[in-house]
Amino acid sequence: MSQMIINGMVLGMIYALIALGLTLIFSIMNVVNFAHGQMYMLGGFVVYYLYGVYQLNYFLALIAAALALAVIGIIFEKFFFRRVIRLAKREENTMLLAMGTALLLENLALFSFGEKQRGVPPVVTGVYEIGGGYLPAGRALVFFVALFLVIGLLLFVQYTRPGRAMRALAQDKEATYLQGVDINQISALGFAIGAALAGLAGGLLITIFAINAGSGTAVSTKAFTMIMIGGAGVVSGAILGGFVLGFCEAIGYETLPGSTTYLIIFIALILFLIVRPQGIMGRPQG
Amino acid sequence: MRDFRRSLFLAVLGIFLGAITLLFSFEKAVAQEKVLKIGQLGVMSGPAASWGLVNKYCIQAAAEMFNEEGGVEIDGEKYKIEFVSIDDKMDPKLAVSGMERLVYQEKIKYIIGPNVDTTAASVVPVIEAAGAINIAYAFSKALYSPPHSNSILGMIASYQAGPVIYKYLKENKGVKSISFIARNDSDPLNQRDEGVEAAKKLGLNIISSTDTYEPGTTDFFPVMSKVVKGNPDLIVLSGVAPADAPLLIKAARELGYKGLLSTETAQDIKILNEVAGKYAEGFISVGGASTPEIQSDYMKKFVERYKKVAGEWNDEAGTKVYALQMIIYTLQKAGKAALTDVEAFKKAIPEVKVRNPFLKEERILKYVGTAYFGQPRQIGVPMIVNEVRNGKFETLFIGSVED
Numbered sequence: 264m265s266q267m268i269i270n271g272m273v274l275g276m277i278y279a280l281i282a283l284g285l286t287l288i289f290s291i292m293n294v295v296n297f298a299h300g301q302m303y304m305l306g307g308f309v310v311y312y313l314y315g316v317y318q319l320n321y322f323l324a325l326i327a328a329a330l331a332l333a334v335i336g337i338i339f340e341k342f343f344f345r346r347v348i349r350l351a352k353r354e355e356n357t358m359l360l361a362m363g364t365a366l367l368l369e370n371l372a373l374f375s376f377g378e379k380q381r382g383v384p385p386v387v388t389g390v391y392e393i394g395g396g397y398l399p400a401g402r403a404l405v406f407f408v409a410l411f412l413v414i415g416l417l418l419f420v421q422y423t424r425p426g427r428a429m430r431a432l433a434q435d436k437e438a439t440y441l442q443g444v445d446i447n448q449i450s451a452l453g454f455a456i457g458a459a460l461a462g463l464a465g466g467l468l469i470t471i472f473a474i475n476a477g478s479g480t481a482v483s484t485k486a487f488t489m490i491m492i493g494g495a496g497v498v499s500g501a502i503l504g505g506f507v508l509g510f511c512e513a514i515g516y517e518t519l520p521g522s523t524t525y526l527i528i529f530i531a532l533i534l535f536l537i538v539r540p541q542g543i544m545g546r547p548q549g
Numbered sequence: 550m551r552d553f554r555r556s557l558f559l560a561v562l563g564i565f566l567g568a569i570t571l572l573f574s575f576e577k578a579v580a581q582e583k584v585l586k587i588g589q590l591g592v593m594s595g596p597a598a599s600w601g602l603v604n605k606y607c608i609q610a611a612a613e614m615f616n617e618e619g620g621v622e623i624d625g626e627k628y629k630i631e632f633v634s635i636d637d638k639m640d641p642k643l644a645v646s647g648m649e650r651l652v653y654q655e656k657i658k659y660i661i662g663p664n665v666d667t668t669a670a671s672v673v674p675v676i677e678a679a680g681a682i683n684i685a686y687a688f689s690k691a692l693y694s695p696p697h698s699n700s701i702l703g704m705i706a707s708y709q710a711g712p713v714i715y716k717y718l719k720e721n722k723g724v725k726s727i728s729f730i731a732r733n734d735s736d737p738l739n740q741r742d743e744g745v746e747a748a749k750k751l752g753l754n755i756i757s758s759t760d761t762y763e764p765g766t767t768d769f770f771p772v773m774s775k776v777v778k779g780n781p782d783l784i785v786l787s788g789v790a791p792a793d794a795p796l797l798i799k800a801a802r803e804l805g806y807k808g809l810l811s812t813e814t815a816q817d818i819k820i821l822n823e824v825a826g827k828y829a830e831g832f833i834s835v836g837g838a839s840t841p842e843i844q845s846d847y848m849k850k851f852v853e854r855y856k857k858v859a860g861e862w863n864d865e866a867g868t869k870v871y872a873l874q875m876i877i878y879t880l881q882k883a884g885k886a887a888l889t890d891v892e893a894f895k896k897a898i899p900e901v902k903v904r905n906p907f908l909k910e911e912r913i914l915k916y917v918g919t920a921y922f923g924q925p926r927q928i929g930v931p932m933i934v935n936e937v938r939n940g941k942f943e944t945l946f947i948g949s950v951e952d
Contacts, residue, residue, distance in 0.1 A: 377861070378593075472768060516774070
């Protein structure tokens with residue numbers, strides 16, 4: 264039981280961090296960023312090279328991953344999405360663009376970094392025994408850093424001027440514009456933060472999971488599942504969705520035959536979306 | 550002056566004509582250079598990209614080495630090797646269209662790949678209709694058994710390695726109980742089922758065999774928690790991909806598991822060291838000609854060439870190096886006719902018996918598999934069982950597949 268709770272807590276926190284970046288971009292720009300998993304993967308590679316290969320301090324490497332992905336996010340927003348959103352009359356155009364960027368990043372990574380799985384030396388070592396369950400120190404570190412980042416993001420969005428502008432933009436674009444907010448700047452900031460969060464998640468999780476050039480797709484799929492559960496575009500929903508999926512996995516793998524865990528999760532998700540299509544915290548359409 | 554101009558004109562004309570003649574003779578020489586075209590079809594993107602890319606790099610490295618020697622000799626004539634590579638993304642639809650391109654558009658008779666059961670099964674009708682041969686890396690027995698005869702297994706199958714490894718561990722390490730964990734995918738599940746049967750025959754106590762994880766899983770802690778709880782003497786990672794193996798090992802060890810861990814698939818030591826670190830110690834897997842202590846000088850040269858082609862060595866290549874070499878040996882045995890007629894190639898299969906060029910010790914390389922498929926449709930890759938010791942693969946023993 265205690266192992267199940269530990270697994271659920273750690274998975275939930277990790278998933279929440281992954282889902283946050285995706286939901287942030289969706290709320291501000293109404294863009295489903297299919298390249299979110301690929302951004303996660305790139306963040307992992309930045310940490311792999313800086314910390315694993317060139318032996319830079321891990322936390323500096325993590326900051327570098329966030330900055331690198333923020334820059335990529337700004338480039339994507341400014342040169343790709345901003346123009347397509349302005350010109351396109353259908354939402355599918357941004358989705359296709361997002362899919363294109365995902366394929367672009369994946370193939371660039373495969374070409375540049377090769378096909379192998381990459382991992383880094385542990386940042387901390389040891390295993391804690393808590394109530395009969397095991398918690399490796401690396402996972403504990405990931406849990407607390409992720410918790411710190413989630414709280415930091417919530418405080419930023421709630422109490423700072425750009426954070427409030429982002430929330431306003433998510434609620435009503437025209438009203439925000441009429442209040443004198445630079446929409447382009449806030450959109451770029453939102454995309455940069457979303458991408459940086461993906462990069463941070465990748466940089467953080469490479470210490471316990473490792474990555475390869477193709478690992479982004481599975482991450483994106485799980486992130487979409489989480490925001491569907493929690494409610495697309497709602498920050499608190501992404502966190503909740505992350506924990507719900509994390510605990511479902513932990514309980515399912517512990518109590519059910521392995522192959523049925525995700526089958527049941529997806530059946531439950533379909534039934535849940537029939538009853539509440541906007542997710543737990545989402546607003547109903549219209 | 551007039552004579553000088555005339556001489557100059559004649560000299561320029563002479564140079565021009567000479568150059569044209571040289572150019573034509575060069576083109577003629579190029580045109581006369583014979584080419585053996587090889588196809589490669591496999592997964593080269595996504596999480597399983599390493600399976601197909603290792604095939605590609607092996608062909609490229611070996612082809613470069615052959616071509617530098619002037620090509621391969623078949624019936625007294627030299628053939629330069631060219632290859633065409635297609636990514637099937639592990640999708641049967643793409644595998645079929647890729648194979649159609651190779652056999653009909655490129656007119657290739659010998660193809661290396663695909664890498665998994667689903668794609669390998671999907672291309673069988675194409676290669677049979679086109680009269681081609683493929684060396685696949687999928688374990689389904691139906692692919693290599695009559696009425697099919699155009700597919701050849703390129704490596705040791707899990708149902709061949711499993712019983713040998715379990716028996717060794719039972720006799721030498723006192724293993725009495727066993728658990729299996731597999732990815733929820735057709736290949737690994739088949740391999741697990743074959744492994745369970747082999748373990749039953751050996752009288753091992755099977756503690757669990759139903760635990761699986763979804764493709765794309767990165768956190769194996771929850772699923773491994775359940776497996777470790779049974780505390781078996783041996784946990785078998787059935788059909789595990791090189792990307793997943795170190796994470797499963799790490800999760801098991803961090804959960805306090807002290808027993809043995811093994812797999813019947815080839816792994817890469819760098820990935821194991823990077824991701825699992827010290828937890829990879831004692832892990833048992835099957836390799837090809839990977840460990841330096843068993844490599845011939847030719848294999849060492851191949852390893853160096855592979856590094857130039859791919860950027861770094863991958864231990865999976867120790868198994869996949871055999872495919873192109875065996876195609877060439879068989880073509881040399883069958884003669885020129887087999888370049889366009891695969892029936893001649895098939896006839897020569899039982900006659901191919903050469904010294905394994907990749908191993909230091911003297912071993913015969915031939916086609917095997919009659920005991921499993923009713924016909925020799927498997928490359929007799931030696932079954933080299935490795936254990937991780939001090940961050941390196943060390944050969945536990947070398948076995949072989951029955952004829």
